Amino acid sequence: MSGHSRWQRLVPRTLTTRLVITAVALVAVVSALVAAATTVAMRDYLTGRLDTEVVDALTRATGPGPGFRDPRTGAGRAMDFRGQRVGTLAALVGECSQSGFVLVDSGSGPTDDPLSAEALASVAEAVDDGAREVQVDGHGSYRIHAETVADGCDLVVGLPLTDVDAAVTSLVRWEAALALLGVLVAGTAGTVVVRRQLRPLNEVARTAHAVAELPLASGAIDISERVPERLTDPRTETGQVGAALNVLLDHVESSLEARHRSEQQVRQFVADASHELRTPLTTIAGYTELARRREDPETTRTALAKVEEESARMTALVEDLLLLARLDAGRPLLREPVDLTRLAVEAVTDARVLAPDHHWRVELPEGGPVEIVGDQLRLHQVLTNLLTNARKYTPAGTTVTVGVSPHGFEVRDDGPGFPPDLVGTAFERFTRGDAARHREGGAGLGLSLVKAIVSAHGGTVTLDSVPGETRIAVALPRGPRPATT
Numbered sequence: 001m002s003g004h005s006r007w008q009r010l011v012p013r014t015l016t017t018r019l020v021i022t023a024v025a026l027v028a029v030v031s032a033l034v035a036a037a038t039t040v041a042m043r044d045y046l047t048g049r050l051d052t053e054v055v056d057a058l059t060r061a062t063g064p065g066p067g068f069r070d071p072r073t074g075a076g077r078a079m080d081f082r083g084q085r086v087g088t089l090a091a092l093v094g095e096c097s098q099s100g101f102v103l104v105d106s107g108s109g110p111t112d113d114p115l116s117a118e119a120l121a122s123v124a125e126a127v128d129d130g131a132r133e134v135q136v137d138g139h140g141s142y143r144i145h146a147e148t149v150a151d152g153c154d155l156v157v158g159l160p161l162t163d164v165d166a167a168v169t170s171l172v173r174w175e176a177a178l179a180l181l182g183v184l185v186a187g188t189a190g191t192v193v194v195r196r197q198l199r200p201l202n203e204v205a206r207t208a209h210a211v212a213e214l215p216l217a218s219g220a221i222d223i224s225e226r227v228p229e230r231l232t233d234p235r236t237e238t239g240q241v242g243a244a245l246n247v248l249l250d251h252v253e254s255s256l257e258a259r260h261r262s263e264q265q266v267r268q269f270v271a272d273a274s275h276e277l278r279t280p281l282t283t284i285a286g287y288t289e290l291a292r293r294r295e296d297p298e299t300t301r302t303a304l305a306k307v308e309e310e311s312a313r314m315t316a317l318v319e320d321l322l323l324l325a326r327l328d329a330g331r332p333l334l335r336e337p338v339d340l341t342r343l344a345v346e347a348v349t350d351a352r353v354l355a356p357d358h359h360w361r362v363e364l365p366e367g368g369p370v371e372i373v374g375d376q377l378r379l380h381q382v383l384t385n386l387l388t389n390a391r392k393y394t395p396a397g398t399t400v401t402v403g404v405s406p407h408g409f410e411v412r413d414d415g416p417g418f419p420p421d422l423v424g425t426a427f428e429r430f431t432r433g434d435a436a437r438h439r440e441g442g443a444g445l446g447l448s449l450v451k452a453i454v455s456a457h458g459g460t461v462t463l464d465s466v467p468g469e470t471r472i473a474v475a476l477p478r479g480p481r482p483a484t485t
Contacts, residue, residue: 027186035175058157093124095152280310333375347383357396363403410473418465
């Protein structure tokens with residue numbers, strides 16, 4: 001196993017553990033820094049006080065008195081160490097008769113404990129180096145201060161660092177105990193607080209798990225699970241996660257509903273297409289059987305005519321289905337200049353020939369021809385389907401108007417209109433109106449082709465219908481003109 005993998009296994013995985021460890025580590029680091037700073041400050045303070053005491057002791061030893069005695073000649077007055085505390089070090093070092101002692105408690109009072117030659121050498125070396133601290137053999141560490149009492153002869157007075165070290169050691173122990181206590185308190189309190197603060201996030205996770213356990217593979221999907229509103233406050237991180245999850249669930253639910261509707265539409269589409277194809281196939285099979293049984297020419301001619309008629313009907317239906325499939329697949333249409341005014345005039349002219357019992361009108365814009373970029377053949381099919389729909393489902397004498405504008409075109413009629421329950425589904429495939437109003441047969445693909453072709457052009461189609469006025473408006477983008485070569 002690599003070192004990186006081993007390290008990953010040691011890293012905590014839960015957010016609670018990571019946050020608690022982070023908090024505890026911060027408390028430990030801060031405690032260590034505070035303890036170190038406090039220890040250094042305390043030692044400096046105590047050492048400074050000890051230095052003051054050392055200087056005071058040296059001043060008392062060399063201050064005014066009965067006289068001073070030169071250690072080489074014996075002349076002058078003597079140095080007075082009476083009243084000094086136990087542990088005080090005094091020594092003469094330099095170019096004189098070196099000697100020294102430490103005041104120790106003999107039980108009956110302070111007494112001199114002479115310094116060894118090694119101890120005197122250590123003191124002399126420290127004085128020469130200008131050091132303020134020296135390790136005296138047999139007596140521990142001392143803070144010292146020296147003053148010249150004669151040419152080349154220094155008087156050294158020192159006090160032990162025992163009390164300073166003891167105080168600092170005690171402080172360090174207390175700091176370690178308090179730091180450990182702080183770490184324990186931080187770990188316990190951090191665990192409680194972090195778990196409490198992450199409780200809303202756990203609720204969000206439970207919602208996600210509940211949704212993940214739902215069967216979403218097929219069928220109608222109802223995702224009722226949502227993060228509670230109290231956990232969707234955008235001012236908090238958990239609220240942002242909860243709100244985002246609710247938005248995601250809404251999107252997933254709407255997408256699954258759309259998928260289910262699409263599946264249902266595909267099933268219905270296949271069923272309707274099968275039904276529409278079965279009728280002409282059944283008719284062809286019946287007339288073929290009739291012609292085989294009756295071999296007279298009249299019956300044969302009738303059967304062949306009917307077979308030809310049903311074959312044409314079936315061919316038109318298959319072509320419409322293929323066109324819808326191509327449009328659904330996103331097949332690109334032609335992009336060429338199309339004159340909508342000319343298209344409208346031609347379509348209305350054809351409609352007058354097919355239905356002379358209707359009144360056909362064209363409304364053209366005053367600014368001249370309207371040109372867009374699109375597929376002329378498909379747009380002509382849109383107009384033809386709309387006019388055919390108006391012709392088939394309105395009685396004789398109905399006025400049908402085609403209006404052209406810079407934004408597209410519309411087809412209006414003053415017929416009985418669409419049934420109210422059909423308006424919302426008029427552009428769905430295999431949708432038919434009331435059979436009693438049919439004047440001609442059809443597969444119910446005309447308006448669905450209109451919507452598919454218009455959508456492929458990036459446009460929209462809308463239907464408004466009340467008795468006496470039906471309006472189907474087609475809005476098309478003008479689009480850039482294609483480049484000419």
